[in-house]
Amino acid sequence: MKSDTSMDDDEAISRSLAGDLTAYEALVARYSALAHRTAAMLGAGDEAEDVVQEAFVKAYRHLASFRREAPFRPWLLRIVANETHNLTRSRGRRAELAVRLGAVTETVAPDDPASTAVATDRRARLLEAVRGLPERERHAVVCRYFLQLTEAETAQVLDWPLGTVKSCTHRGLARLREEVGSELA
Template sequence: MNADDSLTDDDAVGRALSGDLVAYEALVSRYTPIAHRTAFLLGAGDEAEDVVQEAFVKAYRHLRSFRRESPFRPWLLRIVANETHNVTRSRGRRADLSVRLEGVREPYTPEDPQDAAAAGDRSARLLAAVRSLPDREREAVVCRYFLQLSESETAEILGCPIGSVKSRTHRGLRRLREEVDRELL
């Protein structure tokens, strides 16, 4: 572990504001994985790396406007979400939503190839169902369940009240349940 890993977000932001690029690099290193997952899951697809890079550049440029009493992660992910929205809007179509499991292991790996195929098929169907949700519901479900963000972090990232996050998540999960029920019939 290097010395930059021990910096708190607040210390790193403070040092970055004073011109310490190594401190900002610590933030970039710390938050690149979740920023990439956020961009990818919100629809950036193959452009996720570009979105993340642009988000970190914008975050650095606007670091002086960051409220130091607030957590850095939701502020950064809001920038990532906005950049993703800009990319998908400029494309004129919604990007294909896929889960990137880079470096993540499943808690259960089936020994039987038939079980593995069935698990892969279930994952693909779930992703297709999530992909088919209306944008607002998809974004809320992705933030809450794929990125495991709290309701308040999701609200901050999506720029909406917590009540909207709750209702969008509820509606999205209801639609997913209905889709699963239809498939079982």
């Protein structure tokens, strides 16, 4: 049976709570790619698929506790972030950012090898600089600029106060400016 991706999140949640697994499949289909990117960018690396699967299972189990007036996306991403944190903590080492080159896109003429090479080099330098940020700053920058979450959504996903998101994002961007300068502007 194919999931109905035309229903909005509220309807899918209501139907899921009533036992309609097809409705939950619609939520999984809608948010799988974003959840996978989130897990990978927050340090799950090759285990991002496992993190995402566990996050969707936990989200389903706790769907009844979801506050219906709140948006579903940040709630789910917070579960993904928590699962990623649990994974990296259990590894006993600091999380490493595993960003796919597709996460940062630049418009380059496909028939211009010089532009393609420059864009690839810029992307690699930027991603290396992001990987080198302290963990909290890296998480804030990844959520805000790679995942394009609002400050409020980032605060919810990372379970931080809004002021912490703002200060970590500011410090992270300042470090990136120092590291890569205006060459990426």
